[in-house]
Amino acid sequence: MQKYKYKAVDMNHKNYSGTYYAKDEEDLRKQLAEQQLYLISFSVKSGDGVNSFFSFSGKVKTSEITLFCRQFSTMINAGISIVDCIGILKNQSYSSLFKRVLNTVYEDLHSGLMLSESFAKHPKVFPNFFRSMVHVGEMSGSLDECLVNLADYYEMNDRVKRQVKSAMIYPIILVLLLVGVLALMFVYVIPTFRDSLDNLDIELPAITKFVYNVSDFVVNNYAFIILGVVIVVVLFILIKKNPKGRYGLDYLKYTLPIFKKVNVNLVTSRFAHGFGLLMKSGMNLVDSLEIMCDVLGNKFCEAKFRKSIEEVRSGTSLTVSLRKYKFFPDMLEQMVAIGEETGSIDSVLLRSCAYFDEQVQNTLAGLTTILQPLILAIMGGTIGFVFIAIYSPMLSIMQTL
Numbered sequence: 001m002q003k004y005k006y007k008a009v010d011m012n013h014k015n016y017s018g019t020y021y022a023k024d025e026e027d028l029r030k031q032l033a034e035q036q037l038y039l040i041s042f043s044v045k046s047g048d049g050v051n052s053f054f055s056f057s058g059k060v061k062t063s064e065i066t067l068f069c070r071q072f073s074t075m076i077n078a079g080i081s082i083v084d085c086i087g088i089l090k091n092q093s094y095s096s097l098f099k100r101v102l103n104t105v106y107e108d109l110h111s112g113l114m115l116s117e118s119f120a121k122h123p124k125v126f127p128n129f130f131r132s133m134v135h136v137g138e139m140s141g142s143l144d145e146c147l148v149n150l151a152d153y154y155e156m157n158d159r160v161k162r163q164v165k166s167a168m169i170y171p172i173i174l175v176l177l178l179v180g181v182l183a184l185m186f187v188y189v190i191p192t193f194r195d196s197l198d199n200l201d202i203e204l205p206a207i208t209k210f211v212y213n214v215s216d217f218v219v220n221n222y223a224f225i226i227l228g229v230v231i232v233v234v235l236f237i238l239i240k241k242n243p244k245g246r247y248g249l250d251y252l253k254y255t256l257p258i259f260k261k262v263n264v265n266l267v268t269s270r271f272a273h274g275f276g277l278l279m280k281s282g283m284n285l286v287d288s289l290e291i292m293c294d295v296l297g298n299k300f301c302e303a304k305f306r307k308s309i310e311e312v313r314s315g316t317s318l319t320v321s322l323r324k325y326k327f328f329p330d331m332l333e334q335m336v337a338i339g340e341e342t343g344s345i346d347s348v349l350l351r352s353c354a355y356f357d358e359q360v361q362n363t364l365a366g367l368t369t370i371l372q373p374l375i376l377a378i379m380g381g382t383i384g385f386v387f388i389a390i391y392s393p394m395l396s397i398m399q400t401l
Helices: 025-033 050-056 062-077 082-089 096-110 115-119 128-140 143-198 206-220 222-241 243-255 257-280 285-292 299-313 318-325 330-342 345-400
Strands: 002-009 015-022 038-044
Touching: 002 025, 025 038, 062 082, 062 143, 082 096, 096 115, 115 128, 128 143, 128 257, 128 285, 143 206, 143 257, 143 345, 206 222, 206 345, 222 243, 243 257, 243 299, 257 285, 257 330, 257 345, 285 299, 299 318, 318 330, 330 345
Parallel strands: none
Antiparallel strands: 002 015, 002 038
16 A cells, blocks of 8 residues: 545535545545545655654553553543544653654554554554454454453563563672672782782792782783673674574573573463463464464574464364474463363463463572572682682781791
8 A cells, every 4th residue: 555645625625635545546536535525636655754763763661552552442442433542542641752653643544544554554662463453353343352451461471571670680780799899809909919918928829829810810901801791792682683693592591491491481471371362352373373473582482383383274283283392381282282172272371371470470489599599609609719819828927927
C-alpha cells in the first residue's frame, strides 16, 4: 500500500483533504466514494516522516505499554471506537516518544489502516507478539480481552526481568568492590610499603616479589589496562549485536551449569505465558509457534525451536517434536502432551504458568545463594593473599629482632 495525499469534495461541494493508504488510484477513489467523497486531486507521499524515524529508534518502557493496554481495553469495553480510543490515549501522560507514536497511529487509522497494520510500522515499540495479539483481537472482535491478556503478560515479563536484575546486582557490586580495593592496594598501598622496605637490607619472600611485580605492572601500564577494559566491553557489545555472536553467548547461557537452570526456566516461563495466550486468542498452532520464536529471548533455543516447528508443519505432534530437541524441562513437555490429548493446550499452559514462574524465582534464589558466598570467598582470598605478601617481610624483621 502507498500513502496518498488527496483533495476531495462531497455532494454539497464542501472541500476535504488528508492522507489515505490505498493500493492504487482506483482503490483510493473507491475508498473515498464509500464515504460519499469524490476525488479531485492526489499525490503520492514519499516516506513516512516521523513514522519512519520512530520505527527504528527510541524505546518505550514496558510499564507504559502495560498501562496503555489496560486503558485501551477499558475504553473498548465501554463501547468507544478504536479511533476515538487512540485519540484520547495520545493525549495521556505518556513519554513524548510514545505520544508521538500514538499520534502517527491516530493519523494512520484515519487514513484507513487497521490498528495492527499501523502498529506494524513501529516494530521497536510494538513487537511481533504484541501486533499478532492485536490482529487476532481485531479479527475475532475480542480486542479488549486480548489487550488485558497483553497487559498481564508484560507485567509478568517485567516482574521476572526485575527479579533477574535484583539477583545479579549484589554479586556485580561485590566484583566491582574487589576490583576497586585491589586497584587501590596496587597503586597506592604496596608502593608505600615498598619504599619503606627498600631501605632495609632483607631478603624478600617470593610471594612479596610476585605482588611487587604485579603492582609495578599496574602502575606502569594503567592507561593500557583501562584501554583494554574499554576494548573488551566494546567487543562484548559488538558480539552481542552480531547474530553469530549473540548465538554463541546464548549457547553459553543455556549450557553452562551455573546459569543453565535459570535460563531454561526463563525460556520455559515465557513460552508457557506467550504460547498459551496466542492459542487462547484463536491463532492456529503453527503461526503461534512462529511468533514465539521472537519471544523466547535466546537465539540458541530459537534455532532448535525452529527445527521443531518444521516438524510440526510436516505433521509431527508438538509433544514429539519438543521431546526430540529437549530444550524445555520434562514438566512442560508433559503439560503440552496433556493439552494435545485434551485439545486444550492454551488452558493447560496458562494454568501451569504460576508453577513455571515459581521455578524461575527458585532458581534465581539458588543462583544468588551460590554466587554470593563464592564471590565473597574469592574476594577474601585475594585480599588476604595480598596482605600476607605485604606483611611477610615485616614479620621476618620482627622474628629477627
